Amino acid sequence: MADSPYHPGPIAAQYAHKGCHVIVARGELDLDTTPDLTAALAKAADEHDVVVIDLSAVTFADSALLNLLLRTHGATTLRIAAPHPRIMLLLELTGADQALHVFTNLDDACATDLS
Template sequence: MADNQFRPGPVAAQYAHNGCHVIVARGELDLDTTAELATALAKAADEHGVVVLNLNAVTFADSALLNLLLHTHRATTLRIAAPHPRVVLLFEMTGADQVLHLFATVDDACTPDRA
């Protein structure tokens, strides 16, 4: 199956877009479900300059995802695209929205010269 086709699991797809490597996550992301995403993010961080994580289809997230994102943020240029409102609330409650780079869309996150 090509990387740009959707597949089951928390990592729905991966693809290149406008100089970024985009990972599409979905579902509920907690300690029991983040391992596949952690592997995808680590590999992307090693191989690509800018990693965009599309969280539009993530309906629940807890501290396991937050820890993973902060770790990845230290390893590469990580941009969070289209986070679900429930995930935005987690970021706001923990102050992670002041550390992570959040964007409304994947296109916004993949615009050159974005912080």
């Protein structure tokens, strides 16, 4: 299945959607599990004007993900779509939700003009 956009690990899929490059993350994201996601976000930031990370299937995250999101936000227009309630709580408790562009769903993340 070399042509499939689906992958094992913390990245469930990558695809284009309404002018955005979407990366769907999943599972538990910490220092041990984020290297593939780090590489994918860095590549996406280099190649696309708008990158959306769908966090709806991420059930746990720690400061490694927060750091990654903030670094990527500095490199491109990063939008966070549909964060799992646990992840939204993490974003709110740390204040990261004030610095990052967070949307309740993928369509809103891709449709919103931030200019």
